[in-house]
Amino acid sequence: MKILIVEDEPDLARDIAAYLSGESYLCEFAANYEEALEKIDVYSYDCILLDIMLPGGTGINILEELRKQNKQDGVIIISAKNAIEDKIRGLQIGADDYLAKPFHLSELAARIHSLIRRKQFDTTNIITQHELQIDLLAKLVMVEGQEVPLTRKEFDLLLYFVSNKNRVISKAAIAEKLSGDLADMFDNYDFVYAHVKNLKRKLQEAGYGNYLKTIYGSGYKWEI
Amino acid sequence: MGNMSKLLNRSLKNTIAYSAIVLACSIPVYYFILSELWRYEMAEHNITLSPEAGREDSFLIIGTVTMLTVLFFGLLIAGLILVNRRSSGKLWRPFYSSLEKIRNFDLTQQTPAFEPTNIAEFEELNEQLHKLIDRATVAYKQQKEFTENASHELQTPLAILTNKVDILLQSDGLTEKQFHIAEEMYKALIRSSRINKNLLLLAKIENGQFDKSESISIRTLLGQSMEVLQEYFAEKKISVDLNIHTDVEIQANCDLTEVLLNNLLMNAIRHTPAGGVIRVILSVLKLEVKNSGEHALNPDLLFKRFSKMSADNAGSGLGLSIVQEICKLHGWEVKYRFENKEHIFTVLF
Numbered sequence: 001m002k003i004l005i006v007e008d009e010p011d012l013a014r015d016i017a018a019y020l021s022g023e024s025y026l027c028e029f030a031a032n033y034e035e036a037l038e039k040i041d042v043y044s045y046d047c048i049l050l051d052i053m054l055p056g057g058t059g060i061n062i063l064e065e066l067r068k069q070n071k072q073d074g075v076i077i078i079s080a081k082n083a084i085e086d087k088i089r090g091l092q093i094g095a096d097d098y099l100a101k102p103f104h105l106s107e108l109a110a111r112i113h114s115l116i117r118r119k120q121f122d123t124t125n126i127i128t129q130h131e132l133q134i135d136l137l138a139k140l141v142m143v144e145g146q147e148v149p150l151t152r153k154e155f156d157l158l159l160y161f162v163s164n165k166n167r168v169i170s171k172a173a174i175a176e177k178l179s180g181d182l183a184d185m186f187d188n189y190d191f192v193y194a195h196v197k198n199l200k201r202k203l204q205e206a207g208y209g210n211y212l213k214t215i216y217g218s219g220y221k222w223e224i
Numbered sequence: 225m226g227n228m229s230k231l232l233n234r235s236l237k238n239t240i241a242y243s244a245i246v247l248a249c250s251i252p253v254y255y256f257i258l259s260e261l262w263r264y265e266m267a268e269h270n271i272t273l274s275p276e277a278g279r280e281d282s283f284l285i286i287g288t289v290t291m292l293t294v295l296f297f298g299l300l301i302a303g304l305i306l307v308n309r310r311s312s313g314k315l316w317r318p319f320y321s322s323l324e325k326i327r328n329f330d331l332t333q334q335t336p337a338f339e340p341t342n343i344a345e346f347e348e349l350n351e352q353l354h355k356l357i358d359r360a361t362v363a364y365k366q367q368k369e370f371t372e373n374a375s376h377e378l379q380t381p382l383a384i385l386t387n388k389v390d391i392l393l394q395s396d397g398l399t400e401k402q403f404h405i406a407e408e409m410y411k412a413l414i415r416s417s418r419i420n421k422n423l424l425l426l427a428k429i430e431n432g433q434f435d436k437s438e439s440i441s442i443r444t445l446l447g448q449s450m451e452v453l454q455e456y457f458a459e460k461k462i463s464v465d466l467n468i469h470t471d472v473e474i475q476a477n478c479d480l481t482e483v484l485l486n487n488l489l490m491n492a493i494r495h496t497p498a499g500g501v502i503r504v505i506l507s508v509l510k511l512e513v514k515n516s517g518e519h520a521l522n523p524d525l526l527f528k529r530f531s532k533m534s535a536d537n538a539g540s541g542l543g544l545s546i547v548q549e550i551c552k553l554h555g556w557e558v559k560y561r562f563e564n565k566e567h568i569f570t571v572l573f
Contacts, residue, residue, distance in 0.1 A: 009383075009384065011387075015391055080383065081376070101383040102379060102386040103383070104387075153455075170406075172414055173410070
């Protein structure tokens with residue numbers, strides 16, 4: 001699967017590519033407005049990570065150009081601007097998602113994963129891992145045909161792990177994921193532990209193997 | 225206008241006192257000249273008066289002169305007051321108009337246009353005022369822009385650092401000690417990002433970058449916030465008493481109002497001991513968030529940026545400043561008081 005990273009900060013672009021490298025993704029780069037326009041003109045991508053502020057122009061224009069050409073590439077805006085108007089504008093003209101910098105690479109990976117899923121399957125959208133099946137549309141989790149009742153938070157967590165398989169995710173990143181902006185005022189990660197513990201227990205009770213490893217008591221890894 | 229009459233009265237009083245003295249002094253002079261003339265005329269026509277008649281004449285002259293003087297004095301004063309009132313009002317008008325403009329001015333607005341005047345002193349005053357205000361406005365703007373730009377510029381290095389730690393965590397052979405160091409770096413980074421985000425939000429509110437004309441219902445927003453925060457209430461075993469007497473439907477910025485409610489509620493959660501009670505009361509144009517506590521907090525420091533009131537340092541130190549700025553933007557008022565072992569935050573819409 002092809003991903004275009006439109007980002008003028010070389011460090012950021014490289015790290016994103018490095019983090020995604022384990023997956024079957026092929027990353028290409030564009031460091032400025034012209035380069036990005038050239039690339040989207042010639043190729044098509046499964047997912048484009050688009051920075052808004054670029055040397056030579058704004059990412060919003062690239063997005064407009066893309067939609068004008070009727071291209072169906074998935075677009076995730078990654079912006080340091082974090083302005084609500086930018087987000088709304090971007091989504092209005094056809095971005096699929098918006099992620100404000102700074103973000104965790106695990107969060108970005110989850111968004112890419114979910115975007116590519118959405119684009120690939122329109123009707124049924126099922127992720128299978130060994131005996132585990134996740135129905136993204138119905139938000140159902142099955143182990144060997146048997147439904148595992150999960151809360152919404154546990155479902156989100158499971159998806160987060162699955163889309164970051166074989167990666168170490170720290171508790172702090174999960175806390176951010178689970179509480180979003182509300183994490184602002186809390187420094188207590190106990191609730192992360194509680195949610196992960198429940199998820200693990202439910203999956204094991206349903207007969208799913210122990211793929212979720214704890215790393216030094218403060219990180220997690222979904223090993224497949 | 226009270227000041228105005230005082231100022232005018234003062235100048236008028238001096239004029240009147242001076243005229244009174246001059247006129248009073250003129251009475252003996254008039255008397256002397258008139259009696260001299262009188263005596264001269266009498267001598268010329270060889271008339272001699274008896275001492276009684278002479279004294280009578282003297283009294284007559286003094287009486288007439290005094291009466292005339294008083295009459296003219298009265299006329300003079302009446303005229304002076306009239307003229308003074310009329311011309312001074314006109315004369316001082318540019319001054320008071322400038323004063324009024326400065327009184328209504330605050331730094332977030334544009335420099336007021338002072339009324340042009342043909343009086344050199346007032347023109348000079350206006351010019352200097354204009355310069356002073358311009359300088360203050362520029363400094364204020366620069367400071368605001370600086371906060372916003374600095375926060376923006378910090379986002380990218382923070383993003384790079386966060387991602388580096390993400391990558392670091394993936395390294396094979398990371399020892400437990402190293403892992404925990406990376407985790408601590410992570411937490412510090414998350415905190416810096418939050419402070420940065422909140423500073424940016426504050427700068428944006430101050431720079432007036434939000435639309436305040438959305439129709440919102442506080443009851444609905446409150447319901448949403450309570451639902452999202454449910455988990456945190458449960459985690460700390462805090463019981464919530466939500467009391468809605470009436471809805472508040474109002475024109476405001478929806479996102480910011482959400483931030484305001486969340487900040488107030490999260491603040492309450494953070495500072496309520498486990499097993500405590502939080503009470504939320506919504507009545508006519510008024511929201512109260514009450515939580516149990518031991519000691520009153522200093523209301524002067526409470527809303528100040530980065531003034532930490534407790535040892536717990538998880539917060540960005542900006543939550544309540546943001547609440548206050550959001551209120552200021554909408555023309556609402558937020559107040560704190562401590563009553564019956566309860567911290568009470570009140571928002572008057």
